[in-house]
Amino acid sequence: MAVAPVHEDSYPEPVVARPSSGTAVWRVLLLALVFIGVAVGFSLMGDAVPSDMILLFLGILAVFGVFSLFALAAGLFRFVGGEDKRTVSRAIVDSLPYGAVVTDRDGKIVYANAAYADLSRDIAKGMPVGVPRLFASQPEASEAVYRLSRAARDGRTVVEDIRIGQPNGGTKWQRVSVRPLPAFEGDNGRSVIWSVEDISRDKESQENFYAELQKAIDYLDHAPAGFFSANSRGRIQYLNSTLADWLGYDLAAFEPGDLDLNEIVQGDGAGLLLGGGQDGTVRTEIVDLDLVRQDGTSFPVRLLHRAARLAEGELGETRTLVLDRSRAGDGNEALRAAEVRFSRFFNNTPVAIAALDREGKVVRTNAPFTRIFGLSTGERGIEGLDIASLIGEDSRAKLAKAFEEANAHRSEIAPVDANVRGEQQRNVRMYISGVERSEDSNEAMVLYALDTTEQRLLEEQFAQGQKMQAVGQLAGGVAHDFNNVLTAIIGFSDLLLIKHKPSDPSFGDIMSIKQSANRAAGLVRQLLAFSRRQTLRPQVLDIPQHIDDLTVLLKRLIGEHVSLDVEHAREVWPVRADLVQLEQVIINLVVNARDAMPEGGQIILRTRNVDVGEAETYTYRGMPPADYVLIEVADTGTGMSAEIMEKIFEPFFSTKELGKGTGLGLSMVYGIIKQTGGFIYPESEVGVGTTFRLFLPRHIPIEVEAPQKAVAAPIKDLTGHERILIVEDEESVRAFSARALSATGYEVLEAGSGEEALEVLDEIDGELDLLISDVVMPEMDGPALLKHVRQRYPDLKVIFVSGYAEESVRRDLEDDRSVEFLPKPYSLDQINTKVKDVLSGKQAEED
DSSP states (O other): OOOOOOOGGGSOSOOSOOOSSHHHHHHHHHHHHHHHHHHHHHHHHGGGSOHHHHHHHHHHHHHHHHHHHHHHHHTSOOOOOSTTTTHHHHHHHHTOSSEEEEEETTOOEEEEOHHHHHHHHHHHTTSOOOHHHHTTTOGGGHHHHHHHHHHHHHTOOEEEEEEEEOTTSOEEEEEEEEEEOOOOTTOOSOEEEEEEEEOHHHHHHHHHHHHHHHHHHHHHHTSSSEEEEEOTTSBEEEEOHHHHHHHTOOGGGOOTTSSBHHHHBOTTHHHHHTOOOSTTOEEEEEEEEEEEOTTSOEEEEEEEEEEEBOTTSOBOOEEEEEEETTSOOOSOHHHHHHHHHHHHHHHHSSSEEEEEOTTSBEEEEOHHHHHHTTOTTSSSOOTTOBGGGGBOGGGHHHHHHHHHHHHTTOSOOOOEEEEEOSSSOEEEEEEEEEOOOOTTOOOOEEEEEEEOHHHHHHHHHHHHHHHHHHHHHHHHHHHHHHHHHHHHHHHHHHHHHHHSOTTSHHHHHHHHHHHHHHHHHHHHHHHHHHTTOSOOOEEEEOHHHHHHHHHHHHHHHHOSSEEEEEEEOTTOOOEEEEHHHHHHHHHHHHHHHHHTOTTOEEEEEEEEEEOHHHHHHOOOTTOOSOOEEEEEEEEOSOOOOHHHHTTTTSTTOOSSOTTSOOSOHHHHHHHHHHHTTOEEEEEEETTTEEEEEEEEEOOOOSSOOOOOOOOOOOOSOOOOOOEEEEEOSSHHHHHHHHHHHHHTTOEEEEESSHHHHHHHHHHTTTOOSEEEEESSOSSSOHHHHHHHHHHHOTTOEEEEEESSOHHHHHTTTTTOTTOEEEESSOOHHHHHHHHHHHHHTHHHHHO
16 A cells, blocks of 8 residues: 655654653753753852862763763654644644654654554664664565665665564564655655555455455356357457366366367357347347367357447457256257257258348348358357348349348249458358248348359359360361361472472472461461460470570560569479470560560569478469479569459450450460469569469479480481372362372372271272371261271271371370371471381381
8 A cells, every 4th residue: 555645844854852742842941941051150150169060060961962962863852843834744644544754765764653653662662763673573574675675775666565474373464665755845855755554454355355266266167067258359268167178178278368269169150159249239149059179079058158249349258158968957858959959950051041130130140151241250240230231232132122022921032142242252142031020029031141152153164164165176176277278288388399499480489388388387386275285295394494595585585674584493393394385385474574564674584393282372273282393474564454364364365456466375375384284373463563373293203214315317218119098088188198108109099088998998908008097087087997997907007197286186096006196287208207207117116
């Protein structure tokens, strides 16, 4: 207890004497006057007074002076100034129920009130002493007194409670405090006031209170019901011993905030408990659900749950009583079991259920309702909440109409599809039905809500996939037919070049035709890349090395206003991909980044490893966790909006001006990456830049792979005499191929379809050395023709030609690896070389 403040004028000047009463003071003064009078008489009488008498008198005066000095030092006397002014202040201080003494910082007493004098009477026989001496005989008080003395010397405020043992075995408590005093008249500001108060009764009351509180806590801990309290964020602040035993937790190791409601409440029940009413209301409800033990098992409980919301809308701490329904013995087991089954069904269903009043406000809900409508955090109250405030504005009119029909008790009410408002996009389908209102309830409607977010995403993906598949099939078909045309153009150009020397005026025109056809073949490869039907030649690649090799070319492409930085992590894993196609992907992305920075900027190429653990943390849709090599192409360009990001991989979509882009670039990139088995994900922000992330599967060789074989020298002798059958439905391609092979000495037979080819084989009785067949033909395609040929002539050599990828063709060959493949468009030299290799057996040796 702090000492009451006392005014400066409450304290007189420094002590010189302290009489025991007013009468004693007058006696001392009278005695002093007598001595003075005697001294004056001696002086007047002169020599008439004997010298012995004078010496006796001086001795008496000396004794009196010494006595006065000792009395002054002991505090028995003091000089009094302004006595009339300070009477009220002194009376107040003397009437304090605790002892108060004023000293300087060295411990010299300036003033002590009556209560303090009573405390020190037994120690100093009536004379006040300093506080340190007051407790000098109490060893248990030494440390506290030392701290108090230090505080007095430093002019600080300190309060100490000192426990003092009594001879009878009891305990006495003293509260001692010291604090500095402001300067007063005759003082230099170095005075402090000490207070000593007996607080034994307060301590006894406090100990009794703690004892009773401990008993109450013990009663609550060992009650036959569980109890817990959680804060507004769902962190459990307290649970009793009974509930801890049920859940399998060690209460001694429990700390407030260690557990979350989601850890002990099954399903979406935590969100239900964090609902509560609206602002400033207190709600107590009965909730039946399952709790989860530490070992993962569950058991049914009934919760008497009390939740209050403050006026500001924030949820206060909840109080929940838990009854274990699996152990209840209420005598009606059938009814109890039915209630448990219903509560589990009601709160564990994936459907959100809510009872509404006529205006569409929530009366009560089940647990999934809080999750589906984004209310599981407890930031908003559930009871009395308007359902319309939870969905987007575009669906509120339909919901209001459904409420009108439900209140009118219509039997069939159309469901309402809506978007749930919140940070995460969520779609719901709501079914509303009317119910008969009872007198004791305001429930007028029941709402059932299904979370259709994943279904909506799947529908959008399916629609996008169908569109992409249709465009891909169209692109692949166009590319296949165009390859037939290009094969004829390139082939007949080669035939013309044989007859025309470089000095011939027509030679340059023919070369221009062939070069244009080759450029068109490049466009066809882009179409095939988009449709994922181009021919890939995968090989094991060291990505950083190949990117470094591209750096010179890339810097030339991007110009001087754009800087290119390349960053490689250490020991990047190898990948298996087509080098030419992968270089085309990187070049395309870098060029697009350059075009996005017309005023200049920076492009960063990064490569690093992404292990399966890191891949699990990504939220990219469709990418399974695995080991990947990540290639990032980042720029500081203009960025793209969300609307453009949704369309960048669509064919023929381009943000460039008319005539400056085909719109096939990113769709081709997408097709190549997907056909390689990888994934590509863009991230962009308007005004900041764009980053493309390419994830390529890590290649782990089963055994040490042999280095690639050196490319064989071109075969100079391409002539032959064997019999060859060409099966091709495109007449121009068939005519060129037949002329090309006939010119080198082969005997060539032709067929326009699969059925015609079988007839030719029957006519020649199978005497054939090589069959060259197109893959895509009407009526009977190449793979179907191959089945008939293998039944009759199992050893016949076969070459398939196609504008599609070799891998897609081989999937239809039922693992017949003896069939060779020649991609369209092909030149005169390519078909002659392929035929010579197959007939001579060199191709088989290389395989």
